[in-house]
Amino acid sequence: xxxxxxxxxxxxxxxxxxxxxxxxxxxxxxxxxxxxxxxxxxxxxxxxxxxxxxxxxxxxxxxxx
Amino acid sequence: xxxxxxxxxxxxxxxxxxxxxxxxxxxxxxxxxxxxxxxxxxxxxxxxxxxxxxxxxxxxxxxxxxxxxxxxxxxxxxxxxxxxxxxxxxxxxxxxxxxxxxxxxxxxxxxxxxxxxxxxxxxxxxxxxxxxxxxxxxxxxxxxxxxxxxxxxxxxxxxxxxxxxxxxxxxxxxxxxxxxxxxx
Numbered sequence: 013x014x015x016x017x018x019x020x021x022x023x024x025x026x027x028x029x030x031x032x033x034x035x036x037x038x039x040x041x042x043x044x045x046x047x048x049x050x051x052x053x054x055x056x057x058x059x060x061x062x063x064x065x066x067x068x069x070x071x072x073x074x075x076x077x
Numbered sequence: 078x079x080x081x082x083x084x085x086x087x088x089x090x091x092x093x094x095x096x097x098x099x100x101x102x103x104x105x106x107x108x109x110x111x112x113x114x115x116x117x118x119x120x121x122x123x124x125x126x127x128x129x130x131x132x133x134x135x136x137x138x139x140x141x142x143x144x145x146x147x148x149x150x151x152x153x154x155x156x157x158x159x160x161x162x163x164x165x166x167x168x169x170x171x172x173x174x175x176x177x178x179x180x181x182x183x184x185x186x187x188x189x190x191x192x193x194x195x196x197x198x199x200x201x202x203x204x205x206x207x208x209x210x211x212x213x214x215x216x217x218x219x220x221x222x223x224x225x226x227x228x229x230x231x232x233x234x235x236x237x238x239x240x241x242x243x244x245x246x247x248x249x250x251x252x253x254x255x256x257x258x259x260x261x
Binding site for chain 1: 205
C-alpha cells in the first residue's frame, strides 16, 4: 500500500526508531510500511493518523481510484 | 567495547559453552549412543544453552520479554520435574499408572499458553511473521509425517513420535526465514 509515512517522518526530522517509539511498534515494522512491504493494521493506521493529525486516507493510499 | 555488546558476546559464549558441555555430558552418559538417541543428544542441551544465554543478557531485555523468560523457565522446570516424578512413581504394579503421564503434560500445556501469550503480544509485523512460520511448520510437518508412511512401506524405519517435534522445529525455521525475507 502506497503511503506518505517517510515524507511525514522526514518533515519532522524523526528517525524510523523515533516514529516506531511513538507508534509503539518496532523499527522494522516502520521500515516495512515505508517500503510498502507490509500493510499496517487498522489500529496502527489510526494511531499514525492521530500522530500526524491527518486522516488515514491522507497517509495511506489503497490505489482504489 | 560497548557494554551491551560485551554482554551479548558473553551470553553467546556462555550459550556455546553450555551447549558443548551438555552434548559431551549427555554423550558419555548415554554411551553408546544409538541412532535413535542422537537427536536427543544434539537438541536437549540446546534448550539449556538458550536459557543460559538469554539469562545472561536478561537485563538488556524489555520487561515483557523478561516476564516470558521466567515463565518459560518455570514451565520447562515443571516439565523436567514432571519427568523425574513420572520415572520415580512409575512401577509395574502402580494402579492407574497411565495417569502419571499428566505430570509432564500439565507443564507443557502451561508452556503452550505462555508461547501463545508471547506471540499475541509481539509487535504486529513480527507477530505476522511468526504466525505465518507456525502455520507453514504445522502444515509441512503434517505432510512430511504423512509422506514418510510411503517411505516406511518401502522399508524405512517406523516413524517415531519425537521426530515430529524435530521436523516441526526445522520447518518453523524454514518458514521464519522466508516470511522474514518477505517483509524485510
